[in-house]
Amino acid sequence: MQQLVGILLNASMHRGIPRCITGQESLANYEEGAQVYGLIPVFLKLEDIDLETGRCVAYIKNDADYVLIDIPIPKVIHNRAIYINNSSHLRISRLLNRGIIVFNVCNRYGKDEIHRRLSSNPSLNPFLPNTDTATPIAIRRMMKQHHDLILKPCRGSIGQGIMRLRKVNTKWMLTYSNTPSIGEWKTITLNKEQLPPIVLRRISLQPFLVQERIPLAEYQGNAYDIRVTIQRGLQGLWQMTGMYAKIAPSNTFVTNIAQGATAVPVESILTTSIPSQSPLSVIQSIEQVTLEIAWSLSTQLPWLADFGMDIGITSEGKPYFIECNGRDQRYGFRKASMISTWRKTYEHPMAYAHHLLESDVYRRNLPHSYHYN
Numbered sequence: 001m002q003q004l005v006g007i008l009l010n011a012s013m014h015r016g017i018p019r020c021i022t023g024q025e026s027l028a029n030y031e032e033g034a035q036v037y038g039l040i041p042v043f044l045k046l047e048d049i050d051l052e053t054g055r056c057v058a059y060i061k062n063d064a065d066y067v068l069i070d071i072p073i074p075k076v077i078h079n080r081a082i083y084i085n086n087s088s089h090l091r092i093s094r095l096l097n098r099g100i101i102v103f104n105v106c107n108r109y110g111k112d113e114i115h116r117r118l119s120s121n122p123s124l125n126p127f128l129p130n131t132d133t134a135t136p137i138a139i140r141r142m143m144k145q146h147h148d149l150i151l152k153p154c155r156g157s158i159g160q161g162i163m164r165l166r167k168v169n170t171k172w173m174l175t176y177s178n179t180p181s182i183g184e185w186k187t188i189t190l191n192k193e194q195l196p197p198i199v200l201r202r203i204s205l206q207p208f209l210v211q212e213r214i215p216l217a218e219y220q221g222n223a224y225d226i227r228v229t230i231q232r233g234l235q236g237l238w239q240m241t242g243m244y245a246k247i248a249p250s251n252t253f254v255t256n257i258a259q260g261a262t263a264v265p266v267e268s269i270l271t272t273s274i275p276s277q278s279p280l281s282v283i284q285s286i287e288q289v290t291l292e293i294a295w296s297l298s299t300q301l302p303w304l305a306d307f308g309m310d311i312g313i314t315s316e317g318k319p320y321f322i323e324c325n326g327r328d329q330r331y332g333f334r335k336a337s338m339i340s341t342w343r344k345t346y347e348h349p350m351a352y353a354h355h356l357l358e359s360d361v362y363r364r365n366l367p368h369s370y371h372y373n
Helices: 011-015 027-036 086-097 111-119 122-127 136-145 197-205 267-273 279-298 331-335 339-358 360-364
Strands: 003-008 039-044 055-062 065-072 076-079 101-103 131-133 148-153 163-168 171-177 185-189 208-212 222-232 238-247 262-265 306-313 319-325
Touching: 003 027, 003 339, 027 039, 027 339, 039 065, 039 339, 076 339, 086 101, 101 339, 111 122, 111 208, 111 279, 111 319, 122 279, 122 319, 131 136, 136 148, 136 163, 136 197, 136 208, 148 197, 163 197, 171 197, 222 279, 222 339, 238 267, 238 279, 238 331, 238 339, 262 267, 262 331, 267 279, 279 306, 279 319, 331 339
Parallel strands: 003 039, 003 076, 076 101
Antiparallel strands: 039 055, 055 065, 131 208, 148 163, 148 208, 163 171, 171 185, 222 238, 222 306, 238 262, 306 319
């Protein structure tokens, strides 16, 4: 008998299911991946879970259409939603206390917290850029240590709010954008190394990090970094699902696809951009570091099962951890024409759900802790 696995979505995406409008999320990939392991995915939102009755209303695929059904709360739920209010976190805590497994339960941690936790692992320190909380004093101290810095919000994605501070000859230059997505970048010269008002204003409104900018390898004159998807699978162990390169546009320093970066298979650019190393050795070093990062974080934070990690590579082939996302968007593989890998990013969470349903983790039916910040 096929078992149900829940896919927890934000309300806005959930509303689009009947019209098959779910942004970059592929419901069909979940259905195909679940079928491999004898599971049926049901798509639900937190508001439709009734903790008193133990039932919920969820969408399920019925022939060509999605229909709402009333079902018991699935025993295992894959979280693809982001929650910021305390009432939602409380509801999820109550789910966990009922013995319902919600993996990727918290998928949005601050960049500062992730860096602090990784810094506690001595074996990872060689792969972490010099990083500090962005206060005026810390920024000026970093300016004395490095000639190229990145300032980025501790919470945020797709490159929003990011700034670059670098020394060109004897002058410090700040590059920033006032638009939330793809927009025009402005560069100004600092007056006697004094931090400009826009920097002081932004770091006063929300927490920022100041980070040494890694001298990224370049392809045809444009910097790039590597997006690596690390997931748990059928045995519950961490594995690398795949990776692709994100090449920054010529007019900017950011490598986010939402900011116009181009996604390409890694192998297609390593030979020319890092000629001193074989592509295989570079890929293996990236895999080793990202698996260590995933393991390290999963020993400190509960129910992690899915990471999209950004890894910077120098022209000598050394990897550096830049940041990670607990809700990997996955569509970069599709843009890089890596369709098989794109589908695997959906299949592996279904394999992990199968593992949880069949393992002692579920049968013990223990309450689970839940950390969020």
